[in-house]
Amino acid sequence: MQRVMKITGNSQVCIDEDGTQASIPTDDEFLWVDIQKPDEAWLQSLAEEFQFHALTIEDCLHFDQRPKLESYDGYLFLVIQGFRVDWEQLENSDAVELHLFIAPNYLVTVHDEPIAAIDSVWRRIASDGRLSESRGDYMAYLIADVLIDSYFPILDEIELRLDHVEDRILTTGEDVSLEEILDFKRLLVSLRRILSPQRDVLSNLARRGDSLVSDRVTLYFRDVYDHTLRIHESIEAARELLANVRDGHLWSLSQRTNEIMKRLTVLSAVFMPLTFITGFFGQNFQHLPFGNDSLMYAMITSCFVVPGCMLLYFIRGRWL
Numbered sequence: 001m002q003r004v005m006k007i008t009g010n011s012q013v014c015i016d017e018d019g020t021q022a023s024i025p026t027d028d029e030f031l032w033v034d035i036q037k038p039d040e041a042w043l044q045s046l047a048e049e050f051q052f053h054a055l056t057i058e059d060c061l062h063f064d065q066r067p068k069l070e071s072y073d074g075y076l077f078l079v080i081q082g083f084r085v086d087w088e089q090l091e092n093s094d095a096v097e098l099h100l101f102i103a104p105n106y107l108v109t110v111h112d113e114p115i116a117a118i119d120s121v122w123r124r125i126a127s128d129g130r131l132s133e134s135r136g137d138y139m140a141y142l143i144a145d146v147l148i149d150s151y152f153p154i155l156d157e158i159e160l161r162l163d164h165v166e167d168r169i170l171t172t173g174e175d176v177s178l179e180e181i182l183d184f185k186r187l188l189v190s191l192r193r194i195l196s197p198q199r200d201v202l203s204n205l206a207r208r209g210d211s212l213v214s215d216r217v218t219l220y221f222r223d224v225y226d227h228t229l230r231i232h233e234s235i236e237a238a239r240e241l242l243a244n245v246r247d248g249h250l251w252s253l254s255q256r257t258n259e260i261m262k263r264l265t266v267l268s269a270v271f272m273p274l275t276f277i278t279g280f281f282g283q284n285f286q287h288l289p290f291g292n293d294s295l296m297y298a299m300i301t302s303c304f305v306v307p308g309c310m311l312l313y314f315i316r317g318r319w320l
Contacts, residue, residue, distance in 0.1 A: 032106070037112055064097075065079045081098065098147065138220070149227060151195075203225055
């Protein structure tokens, strides 16, 4: 799917949902081309029109790039990533990759699946073309700002769920599987793997002296970079919380094992004198000492009295 937004000199917005008007804008115009699920032939025609380097077109056909920023003749090529979380099955969560071609009077965005940040900025600019300031670097900032801020609700939800898991372990004693804890660990590892290089990319945009990024927009990117640092700190805090949850899970398993061993030990201690009594009085040979009925009754009585006394002793000693 391709769509084109053209903003004229008087901030009038013209939108072509079919993407047939993707051509170099004039000096008093600004053009935003948004491409979802790019077609190779369409990308090649766009590359010929805008003089994009072949390497950037190849990257747009394979969505497996790390966050990066590259400078070419007349434009910047930026790769940043959002994140999509499947809360029902955390193992299905994955990064959402976005490629941007940033030039003074146009912006080209390429992505493989719908991105909420793109749709949000598209609606804002469509309602008021003045918000774009008719500059590619400022438009890239608007998208990056929404995309990075989308991480905050994800991390808030992760911390909330980890707190709930910790309460289940320590307060209610509810059984928590190790697989559930490892799913959160893999999720945080994926987030950290994305945010670490993305933080460096945004740092470059926040301090570079490139003519394609004005000093004014650099200040805005500095704010996005600050948000990235906060997200990275939140990820580290969530990792520490996850470590506490894991330790609590292991402690719970250890306590359960100790409780089982304690019960088995008490059971063995109770049956040990019974084994001795029945073994002694059950000897099968002639001239058995104490071979009279009264001692037989004493044996039976002791089989009840001795275990009862031992259980009472264990309870008074708080073993049970």
